[in-house]
Amino acid sequence: MSALLEISDLIVDCDPETGERRDVLRAEVVARLRASGQHRAARLVLRWPATDGVLDRAHCDVVLLRAHVEMQRLSEEFLQGDRMRLLLEPMLAALRAGGVRAPYRVLDIGCGLGYVVRALAASGGLGRDVELLGCDLNRALVDRAEALAREERLDCRFVRGDAFRLEAPAHIYLSSNALHHFHGAALTQFFAQQRSACGFLHYDVQPSPFSALGAWLFHRSRMRKPLARLDGCVSAARAHAAATLLAAARRADGPLVGTFDAARSFLSVILRPMQCVVGVQRELAPAFLRELGPLARRLGELA
Amino acid sequence: MSELLTPLLLAVLAIVDAGFSGYRSAAGTSALLRKDAYYRRAIRHGLRCGAIACALVAGILGVLFACAATEQVWSDLLGGAGVLVWSFGVYATLVLLGLGVWFVAEADLRTLASVLVLGPFTLIRPLWIAATCAVAALGATTWLGGFAPLLAGVVQLAIEPWLRRAWAVGGARRR
Numbered sequence A: 001m002s003a004l005l006e007i008s009d010l011i012v013d014c015d016p017e018t019g020e021r022r023d024v025l026r027a028e029v030v031a032r033l034r035a036s037g038q039h040r041a042a043r044l045v046l047r048w049p050a051t052d053g054v055l056d057r058a059h060c061d062v063v064l065l066r067a068h069v070e071m072q073r074l075s076e077e078f079l080q081g082d083r084m085r086l087l088l089e090p091m092l093a094a095l096r097a098g099g100v101r102a103p104y105r106v107l108d109i110g111c112g113l114g115y116v117v118r119a120l121a122a123s124g125g126l127g128r129d130v131e132l133l134g135c136d137l138n139r140a141l142v143d144r145a146e147a148l149a150r151e152e153r154l155d156c157r158f159v160r161g162d163a164f165r166l167e168a169p170a171h172i173y174l175s176s177n178a179l180h181h182f183h184g185a186a187l188t189q190f191f192a193q194q195r196s197a198c199g200f201l202h203y204d205v206q207p208s209p210f211s212a213l214g215a216w217l218f219h220r221s222r223m224r225k226p227l228a229r230l231d232g233c234v235s236a237a238r239a240h241a242a243a244t245l246l247a248a249a250r251r252a253d254g255p256l257v258g259t260f261d262a263a264r265s266f267l268s269v270i271l272r273p274m275q276c277v278v279g280v281q282r283e284l285a286p287a288f289l290r291e292l293g294p295l296a297r298r299l300g301e302l303a
Numbered sequence B: 001m002s003e004l005l006t007p008l009l010l011a012v013l014a015i016v017d018a019g020f021s022g023y024r025s026a027a028g029t030s031a032l033l034r035k036d037a038y039y040r041r042a043i044r045h046g047l048r049c050g051a052i053a054c055a056l057v058a059g060i061l062g063v064l065f066a067c068a069a070t071e072q073v074w075s076d077l078l079g080g081a082g083v084l085v086w087s088f089g090v091y092a093t094l095v096l097l098g099l100g101v102w103f104v105a106e107a108d109l110r111t112l113a114s115v116l117v118l119g120p121f122t123l124i125r126p127l128w129i130a131a132t133c134a135v136a137a138l139g140a141t142t143w144l145g146g147f148a149p150l151l152a153g154v155v156q157l158a159i160e161p162w163l164r165r166a167w168a169v170g171g172a173r174r175r
Helices: A026-035 A039-046 A057-077 A080-097 A115-123 A139-151 A185-192 A211-222 A226-238 A242-251 A266-271 A282-298 B002-026 B036-067 B071-104 B107-138 B143-174
Strands: A104-109 A130-136 A157-160 A172-176 A199-205 A256-260 A274-280
Touching: A026 A039, A039 A226, A057 A080, A057 A115, A057 A139, A057 A211, A057 A226, A080 A104, A080 A115, A080 A172, A080 A199, A080 A274, A080 A282, A104 A115, A115 A130, A115 A139, A115 A172, A130 A139, A139 A157, A185 A242, A211 A226, A211 B107, A242 A256, A242 A274, A256 A282, A266 B107, A274 A282, B002 B036, B002 B071, B002 B143, B036 B071, B036 B143, B071 B107, B071 B143, B107 B143
Parallel strands: A104 A130, A104 A172, A130 A157, A172 A199
Antiparallel strands: A199 A274, A256 A274
């Protein structure tokens, strides 16, 4: 049996160069899910409409959008915007103290509906010299994120495309629940592409003996869309251990790296279901640690 | 007076529970950040449905009681209502404590409240209602005393799926 797969990773395929949407064969998705032992997921996809065996794009987009709306509850309930701001503010302060020229571009990789970017924009307080940007490969998600931001008059932008191929690189890269989509060499490559950034903050689920049960409990009680339930549980099961993330980030030979809120005890697993891989350039690290204040205790060694 | 207090408390608990069902029917259906008004509307919708459901159950039981009114039946009805009030009261107290922590505490404790109380209690709610109503029904000595908690349980459990469907149809328009 191969590694667990998320349906949402399989049903949308975009050309990384052009962004052009490519056809996805339903039978291929179903076969891959069956091969990884995910028979319930395979049955779900089998029910979706297809023409000549190709999954209906509009249907896939609608299903994805609805699942993302529902999965936003996870970020809302676990205060993902606040958790990100907790680390982003000291990092921005370190950039200012280190004489990095403004404006500071903060980019959320794989932003989906852009909850974190929108929450950061809504909270204000990051400063007028900060440009908030979300990026995702899926046009339907990006368009909805943009529409939501416009509806609430939030000062942030969303673009479709590869986060590392935009016209101007970001000063700080962010992500939420994206790391588990990369494995092995792809994970190292993910960090390597941020080598020249001033810093990065990547939150993902904290793997622990309780994370599978916790994820099942949360998704079972909060989610109603089958896609949200299935993918939510799988994403927790695919989450990387802190040591794996640190090894990949350090192999990439970029900024100094440490983990924030990585589990150190039974209680910390319960209290902090998310961990963050923090990267900061060597010359900015002292200022970042100073700005973190007492929170620095929750940050592992930067190396 | 005390004889009316138990059914009255039960009605309050049922209506509050329906209010929460209203919230749950709208949760996860809007990706906006500011959803206070949206949720308030959903909760009010749930409360109204809860009140109507209570009136419906009371009406049905009132008619049946009028046809078979004896002291034993009345005593059974009150006894069953008492079991429901105790059980749902404990459930409501725990959930409200969890919610209280969620609203006032900082991020980590909020997570704890969510993981240990709000999530699991949402999940077991149908089981809690079904088990409590079954216990109350089994304790009755008359058919109406056994039927009343079962009817109340079925109606209460039907409220959320109904609200969910109603919100799915009209919620997007009201958003």
